[in-house]
Amino acid sequence: MNFQKTTSDYSSLVSLVRNQPYPTYPQYATFTSRLKTYNLFPPTIPQNKYVLSECGFIYTGVQDIVECFSCGLVLHDWKKDDIPWIEHSRHNSKCIYVLLSKGNHFVEHIITKCGRTKCNCETKYATRSTA
Numbered sequence: 294m295n296f297q298k299t300t301s302d303y304s305s306l307v308s309l310v311r312n313q314p315y316p317t318y319p320q321y322a323t324f325t326s327r328l329k330t331y332n333l334f335p336p337t338i339p340q341n342k343y344v345l346s347e348c349g350f351i352y353t354g355v356q357d358i359v360e361c362f363s364c365g366l367v368l369h370d371w372k373k374d375d376i377p378w379i380e381h382s383r384h385n386s387k388c389i390y391v392l393l394s395k396g397n398h399f400v401e402h403i404i405t406k407c408g409r410t411k412c413n414c415e416t417k418y419a420t421r422s423t424a
Contacts, residue, residue, distance in 0.1 A: 316390070318351065321362035327351045339373035348377040349390040363390035379403050383410050 321327045330352040331342035338357045345352070350359035350368070358369040366385045381391050382403040392400060 316363040317365035318360075318362040321351045327362060330354075338371060340371045340375065340377065345377055348381050349388070349394070350377065350381075361385070361388060361390065364388040379407060383407055 316322060321330070324346055327346040327350065328342065331346065333354060334342050334352050335357070340357070342352070345359055349361045349363055351362050352358075353360055353367075356369060357371050358367060360367045361381065364385050364387070366381065366388065368380060368384060378391070378395060378399075381388060382395070382400045385391070386400050386404055386409060
């Protein structure tokens with residue numbers, strides 16, 4: 294194990310956490326609170342509400358639009374083969390929740406393998422359900 298690299302990664306992550314504001318929606322910091330937002334999630338959507346909740350997403354109550362409780366990233370137009378952790382990492386590689394849940398190595402691997410993308414989503418279209 295390379296302790297120097299581990300220490301550097303840890304210091305970088307600690308610095309990132311300290312410099313970030315609180316989560317966008319702290320009331321959805323738990324898996325259960327996020328899952329409850331999916332009460333009206335359409336069964337025709339090709340994604341699993343449990344997986345989306347695990348990945349930090351809350352359901353907005355509109356079509357298949359979800360939003361990260363931590364970074365506020367809004368994603369939609371989900372395909373059957375989309376993997377929420379990968380999409381979250383690609384669209385916001387600096388999300389504290391993703392980095393703390395999956396680790397910097399996972400995010401770097403995804404960016405290297407799949408590339409980075411910028412979401413054209415607008416938060417103003419997201420209207421959260423009141424679950």
